[in-house]
Amino acid sequence: MAEPLQRLPGHERLKGLTEGVRIFGVRHLSPNGAHHLTAFLNEAQPTAVLVEGPSDASALIVQMASKGVVPPIALLAYTEDLPVRTLLYPLAEYSPEYQAFLWATRHGASCEFMDLPSGSALALHELKSVEDAGESEEERVSFLNDQNGLYERIAEIADEPDYEAYWERYFEHNGNPNAYRTAIVELSNQMRELTERDEIVYRPQEAAYNEIREAYMRKRIKDTIAAGHAPSRIVVVTGAFHVSALIGERQAMTDEEFAVLPTSSTRLTLMPYTYYKLSSRSGYGAGNRTPAYFQLFWECLQNGRLQELPKIYMSKLAASMRDKGTYRSTASVIEGVRMAEALAAMKKGKQPTWKDLHDAAVVCLGGGEVSVIADALARIDIGTSIGRLPEGVSQTPIQDDLNRELRRLKMEKYKSPVAQSLELDLRENRRVQSEEAAYLDLHRSVLLHRLELLDVGFARKLPVRQDAATWAEHWAMQWTPETEIRAVESTLKGETIEIAAAYVIHERLQSCEDIVKAAKLIRDACLCRLLDAMSEAQRMLQSLAVDTGNFEQIASAAFELSVLIRFSSIRRHETKSLLPLLRQLFLRGALSLNEAANCNHDAASSVVSAIQMMHAVAQEHYNEVNESLWIRELRQLASRDDRNPKLSGFSFAILLDRDEYSAEQIESEVSRRLSPGIPADLGAGWFEGLSMRNRYALLSRATLWEQLDGYIGSLEDEQFRRSLVYLRRAFAVFEPREKANVSDMLGELWGAGAEDASMMLQRPLTEEEKEKLDELNDFDFGDL
Structure with missing residues (x-):
């Protein structure tokens, strides 16, 4: 992994040239970091803001900061060749990077990403994955244990139950801007010293990958200065771990070195995101356990009401429980706030952390049982919010087509992370005037079958309640970020849902070797209303049937055609x-x-x-x-x-x-x-x-x-x-x-x-x- 840097001589030194550049270290989902960064930008009034992220996505920053965008959102990079490989950069409203975009847009400052372009990042990720695969299971387990152990040691030294509680108490509750920045730099220095000194904790391939990234980011800083921005008018926003690597006399990548880095052809798009996927519970390594709680934290910070956060949090929990039929008195809420404040005082904290509030809620609202308040905790801590992107914001053609279809078919309300049920009646509705409205459910069925064929994962067909109800369909609907990612991946198969679905049928027919699969593809094409694909599948079935003597296959294929013909009037297809x-x-x-x-x-x-x-x-x-x-x-x-x-x-x-x-x-x-x-x-x-x-x-x-x-x-x-x-x-x-x-x-x-x-x-x-x-x-x- 480090070979491109090791074999190329002549690194330039940054000292002197970059002296005065402002480096602001952040955690990617930190409301207090976003709050201090905004204040710092107001004070520094930079002409250029560089943010950690794929440098080829800089053109999308203006769109992410445009009116009508509702976080959480994510920037998605994906390869143009199959199999599709992706990199995701999610952002919440309280992400320091997102607030940097907003500030730069409001103040007319230049704002760009400064990390490796997405093509190089994906290519290097693939190389790193190959090296990771060469590790034994014992080595991987050892690495994970040592890595987790590092954070556990930090929490233990601070007398906190875990690293999340440590971070919130000492960084999110740190109201002094200078102390916050100083603590970030010191944390960066100590973390790097621990990891670079012990390769078991920090694998060589991981170290090499970060070395390449940081060398490129130093190059971007140098290029920004060369473009005419004074070092003192440049603010760099980066993850806390990289702060110490971007200051001092470390080497910047040269153009020659960048030219020999491996790369892949990629595309970029924006997509809505959810709080659950932002949370570390979903497996997102840079996430936090409670994204909705930190949104509440951010709102209190912005309104100058941070001291009221414990009261607001506990009241919201009680209200959520009441909505589900479990009542708690005002006295219980007050006792919960008092207990949380007492727990914080025992740690000499200024105010309760989420862990303090959680423990107090279990005792005072749950009677000592987590299960009693589990549903309310999920709603208040993680939330069900989903981001929104307005029309005109950069998306792939297939995303635009999906959004248009959802609007046309009045299905936008189903674009939610909360699972919902949709029952369709495919028969003509004679009580409406327009043909579009008369067959609304049938058109919905066609779209859902196309998405199912594309494996988008937005809808899952369930058995109908009556076996004889051939006109009925029952679907379970749930939108997730993976839904949008799979829709984006389908762009490689066609620019619209219809074209992509037809491509899938065509692709499967090319590898079809028996009449059963061919018959099922005819049926799929019919359900998706893909008439050309249906004709192609029919020709394939006729061709395969000539040499088929297997009774089971013949019976299965005949039955598929029988069902298709039987329901043709409901589907409004000619099947003679x-x-x-x-x-x-x-x-x-x-x-x-x-x-x-x-x-x-x-x-x-x-x-x-x-x-x-x-x-x-x-x-x-x-x-x-x-x-x-x-x-x-x-x-x-x-x-x-x-x-x-x-x-x-x-x-x-x-x-x-x-x-x-x-x-x-x-x-x-x-x-x-x-x-x-x-x-x-x-x-x-x-x-x-x-x-x-x-x-x-x-x-x-x-x-x-x-x-x-x-x-x-x-x-x-x-x-x-x-x-x-x-x-x-x-x-x-x-x-x-x-x-x-x-x-x-x-x-x-x-x-x-x-x-x-x-x-x-x-x-x-x-x-x-x-x-x-x-x-x-x-x-x-x-x-x-």
Whole structure:
């Protein structure tokens, strides 16, 4: 990682040239840092403000500071090539960097980012990741433990429970501007001394990456001076860790050194963000645990009411609990504030930290139980706020298209980090006048299916409440920053949601190798209303169907087309062109049924599913497909002894549903299949298939149970034990009421009485019976 810097000579010294440049160290989410920085800028009146961030994004600063922008927001850099790699720079209203943008815009000062361009940062990140991957798990764990241990040691020395509490008490509550800046510089010096002295705490690849960044930032300072800005009129805003690296006699990167840095082609965009993603709880390393609390902190600072923060915080908690039906008295709120102030006094703090307020709230509002106030804490500490960007602010075309579609379809309210439910009725609404309004839910469905196809993650389809409600859709809606990132990544596939979705269909068709996937892509294209993609997928299916002989695949593809044709009127699609293809697939499936039934018991389950799908197609489209051929093939399978008995029994059950057999034929077939001497895997296997359909019809045929009882009684011990595996599977799917009916019938058959038989069969198992059952579970069923 450090090679580009190590091999290039001739670094320039900054001393003298940069003397007088104002360096202001910050934490990226620090309300007091933003407050002191604003006061410092008012005092220094710089002509140039340099802020840590990707230097190729400087043109976006004016837009981030424009009217109508509501933080939190984020600057996103992403590569132009797949796989997409991203870097994210989130900002809250109380981020010192964001306040620097606002100040520079108001005062007409030059404001630019000064860190590595996003292309170089992403390329170096990738190299660093490769080196990180070479570490052993033990080395990674050691690094993380040592790194966390460093912050824990700082908190321990300060007699604080953790580093967050330490930072808030000694930096956020530090009202002296000069003392704040001095403390930041001292913290930077000590942190660097600890990390640079111990490579276990700070890995070499991490050190090299930061060295390159800091050398480039020193170069940007030098370039700003060369552009005519006096050093004393330049303010540099950077993370506290980098402060000591940007002052003194350290070396600046040269143009030649910058030219040899690896780089990637990138694009930049802005996006709304959420407080949850700003929090360290989401995994954001530069975040804090309580972004909404620090927003409240910032507002109190701005209004000169910081001393009232404990009262406001505790009152908001109580109000949030009251909204959810849990009431707390004013006295409890007052006691909570007093306890927090007492806890702060024990640490010699000027006022309570969030940790003090949290502990006091648990005691005084939660009665000692965190769970009582957990929901209120989440709302007040983290919050559900989401940023907003006005029209005209730089975004990718696909972001603009998504926002336009959400407005057009009246779905902007669903762009929220709080999960919401959306139920759609795809039928025409005849109570409105315009066609757009009449099919509003249908248009919404098309957009949501397109986003689902793009894996944007904004909406997730749920099962509808009524199986028969083919016109209904139920979606779970939730916006997250990842939603916008994935939308941005889709820009590489097209400039609009529609074009990108069509590209995904086309891309998947290029790698499609079986008719099931092709049929599903036809259905996806239909749901997304992508007519050209639908035609392309149809041609692909026709091409693949020529060489396909797999019964399960043919049945699945035919079923997909059947569903599509069935719902075409609701989706307002013309699907007549699919009928010839459906007929072709159905014909091939029917003719391959008996061949597919020549399989073992493991494969039989998938064939059963395929038979069910083929039969559903035959029932739904009896005028379009050759139903008589299908019934003929089922009859043949039902009568054959050289095919899987489960499948023969299942086919027989389908034909029973259709009244294809007379009573004499049924009795003859049952007698033949369940007569003494038939091996267990054939007899019991056939009954398993038979019992998979219309069990009420089976329960009404006493002769069937008599035949089964006689057959089971005729089996030798080993064959009997073999039959149990089939019988257990068969009866496992029976409902309790059906099992009770079986026990009643068997009781009458055995002469034991229905009630006595039912009690005997439903009593708890004895230890001996449990042992026999365990033996059965371990029984070697040979080639079953």
